[in-house]
Amino acid sequence: METLKFKTxxxxxxxxxxxxxxxxxxxxxEKWAVNLENADRILTVETTQSAAEIEQLIKKAGYxxxxxx
Numbered sequence: 001m002e003t004l005k006f007k008t009x010x011x012x013x014x015x016x017x018x019x020x021x022x023x024x025x026x027x028x029x030e031k032w033a034v035n036l037e038n039a040d041r042i043l044t045v046e047t048t049q050s051a052a053e054i055e056q057l058i059k060k061a062g063y064x065x066x067x068x069x
Contacts, residue, residue, distance in 0.1 A: 004051050006065035007040040019061040
């Protein structure tokens with residue numbers, strides 16, 4: 001399990017509600033959170049998946065995610 005961080009365009013609670021079923025529905029995602037206080041709206045995910053797989057999951061929800069170091 002590793003912790004990945006992504007810059008996203010998730011802006012509000014409604015956006016979080018939209019991505020929740022995608023992230024909660026993925027058995028490889030242990031836990032996740034979005035920091036709406038940060039200008040880059042940082043999504044932190046604990047997962048066994050690759051960054052590219054998480055980016056695709058967020059894309060399916062209608063948002064963008066770009067891994068950051």
